[in-house]
Amino acid sequence: MNTQTLINKASYDSLLRKDTVERLFERMFEIIRESVREEGKFEIEEFGSFKVAHKVSIKHFDERRKQFVAIPPKDKIVFTPSQFLNDRINKKGR
Numbered sequence: 001m002n003t004q005t006l007i008n009k010a011s012y013d014s015l016l017r018k019d020t021v022e023r024l025f026e027r028m029f030e031i032i033r034e035s036v037r038e039e040g041k042f043e044i045e046e047f048g049s050f051k052v053a054h055k056v057s058i059k060h061f062d063e064r065r066k067q068f069v070a071i072p073p074k075d076k077i078v079f080t081p082s083q084f085l086n087d088r089i090n091k092k093g094r
Helices: 003-014 018-039 083-089
Strands: 041-044 048-055 058-062 067-071 074-081
Touching: 003 018, 018 041, 018 048, 074 083
Parallel strands: none
Antiparallel strands: 041 048, 048 074, 058 067
Protein backbone atom coordinates (compact mmCIF):
# COMPACT_ATOMS: atom_id res chain seq x y z
CA MET A 1 0.00 0.00 0.00
CA ASN A 2 1.34 3.44 -0.84
CA THR A 3 0.56 6.81 0.74
CA GLN A 4 -2.17 7.77 -1.73
CA THR A 5 -3.96 4.43 -1.29
CA LEU A 6 -3.76 4.86 2.49
CA ILE A 7 -5.23 8.36 2.23
CA ASN A 8 -8.02 7.15 -0.06
CA LYS A 9 -8.90 4.25 2.26
CA ALA A 10 -8.80 6.41 5.41
CA SER A 11 -10.94 9.03 3.70
CA TYR A 12 -13.49 6.46 2.58
CA ASP A 13 -13.60 4.66 5.94
CA SER A 14 -13.84 7.85 8.03
CA LEU A 15 -16.13 9.80 5.69
CA LEU A 16 -13.64 12.70 5.79
CA ARG A 17 -12.56 14.63 2.71
CA LYS A 18 -9.33 13.47 1.09
CA ASP A 19 -7.64 16.84 1.54
CA THR A 20 -8.46 16.76 5.28
CA VAL A 21 -7.03 13.25 5.65
CA GLU A 22 -3.96 14.22 3.61
CA ARG A 23 -3.27 17.23 5.87
CA LEU A 24 -3.78 15.03 8.93
CA PHE A 25 -1.24 12.46 7.67
CA GLU A 26 1.25 15.16 6.67
CA ARG A 27 1.06 16.70 10.15
CA MET A 28 1.29 13.31 11.85
CA PHE A 29 4.47 12.39 9.93
CA GLU A 30 5.88 15.86 10.62
CA ILE A 31 5.36 15.30 14.36
CA ILE A 32 7.09 11.90 14.13
CA ARG A 33 10.06 13.42 12.25
CA GLU A 34 10.36 16.27 14.78
CA SER A 35 10.22 13.89 17.73
CA VAL A 36 12.83 11.55 16.26
CA ARG A 37 15.08 14.50 15.43
CA GLU A 38 14.76 16.10 18.90
CA GLU A 39 14.39 13.11 21.22
CA GLY A 40 15.93 10.31 19.16
CA LYS A 41 12.75 8.22 19.28
CA PHE A 42 9.00 8.14 18.79
CA GLU A 43 6.70 5.37 20.00
CA ILE A 44 3.12 4.53 19.08
CA GLU A 45 1.56 2.09 21.54
CA GLU A 46 0.52 -1.23 19.95
CA PHE A 47 2.19 -0.21 16.67
CA GLY A 48 5.92 0.23 17.24
CA SER A 49 8.73 2.69 17.64
CA PHE A 50 10.96 4.81 15.45
CA LYS A 51 14.50 5.29 16.73
CA VAL A 52 17.72 6.84 15.53
CA ALA A 53 20.46 4.27 14.93
CA HIS A 54 23.97 5.68 14.82
CA LYS A 55 26.12 3.98 12.19
CA VAL A 56 29.85 4.28 12.81
CA SER A 57 32.42 5.08 10.16
CA ILE A 58 33.77 1.98 8.39
CA LYS A 59 36.41 1.22 5.81
CA HIS A 60 35.24 -0.55 2.68
CA PHE A 61 37.49 -2.07 0.03
CA ASP A 62 36.54 -0.72 -3.41
CA GLU A 63 37.28 -3.47 -5.92
CA ARG A 64 37.15 -1.10 -8.87
CA ARG A 65 39.73 1.31 -7.48
CA LYS A 66 41.64 -1.37 -5.56
CA GLN A 67 41.79 0.73 -2.41
CA PHE A 68 40.05 1.19 0.91
CA VAL A 69 37.41 3.92 1.07
CA ALA A 70 36.15 5.45 4.31
CA ILE A 71 32.37 5.48 4.62
CA PRO A 72 31.43 8.36 6.96
CA PRO A 73 29.24 7.84 10.03
CA LYS A 74 25.54 8.55 9.64
CA ASP A 75 22.24 8.33 11.46
CA LYS A 76 19.40 6.16 10.20
CA ILE A 77 15.81 5.91 11.36
CA VAL A 78 14.86 2.36 12.30
CA PHE A 79 11.29 1.10 12.86
CA THR A 80 10.70 -1.71 15.32
CA PRO A 81 7.17 -3.17 15.40
CA SER A 82 5.54 -3.72 18.79
CA GLN A 83 4.95 -7.25 20.05
CA PHE A 84 1.20 -6.63 19.60
CA LEU A 85 1.65 -5.72 15.92
CA ASN A 86 4.04 -8.62 15.40
CA ASP A 87 1.50 -11.03 16.88
CA ARG A 88 -1.31 -9.57 14.73
CA ILE A 89 0.78 -9.90 11.58
CA ASN A 90 1.61 -13.49 12.48
CA LYS A 91 -2.08 -14.14 13.32
CA LYS A 92 -1.43 -14.94 16.98
CA GLY A 93 -3.61 -12.08 18.18
CA ARG A 94 -6.71 -12.71 16.07
